[in-house]
Amino acid sequence: MRLTILGTAGVLPDPRRAQSGYLLEKDGRLVLVDCGSGVFSRLAQLSIDWTQLNTFVLTHLHLDHMSDLLSIWTARWLLGAPDVTLYGPHGTREFITNLLELFPYIRDHLRVTVHELRARETLPIAGFEVATLAMNHYVPTLAYKFDSQLVICGDSEPEPTLVDFVHGCKVLIHECSFPDALPAPLHTTPTALGQLLARADVEWLVLTHLYPQAAAQTEELIKAVQKNFPKRVTVATDLQVIDL
């Protein structure tokens, strides 16, 4: 599979970072995990036919993870592709129904299928074998594991059950919203993340969802994580490609 990281910022704007978005490709099929502000523009920068993207997965229903969703769906409809499938945590169906009520001119042209997922589910999504795990954030939030190789977490404070969930995986994409010096309620700081993962069996940790204070000191973030997790740790950049 190929992962293209489309956005790596938290809520606050960064000229080099869009908000959360992760595009997966395998055997010609595409899945987008999260879809924050700026992700659609990043998608258009790729040399792919994004109109073929009809499968969307949300970690949670915060704005910085879904604000470009209707923009993409509307553009697909205008280009003759009105069918989309959306996977997300508890509450996704009501959320999308209510959102589309505000835009009847869009709603009436789309054909949306919503699947609400629970934690500890395993299911096929667009050719991937996907497993879910509950994270700990302000709203229902899931982490997703793809083909036992890649885990993409939603926002969360360090979640102890993640250690078993990532066992044997190659890549873990985890938020690192703030540096150690700042409070990070229901988010993650680098030392806490390293402590969480100290005995985790995962090859490569990629830090993402950076607020400006974290984005300004990426080397320090990596060092802080590696105090307890002495493995490959990098900071994600927009349009980074990872082949797995």
Ligand SMILES: [Zn+2]
């Ligand atoms: Zn977020």
Ligand SMILES: [Zn+2]
């Ligand atoms: Zn959030």
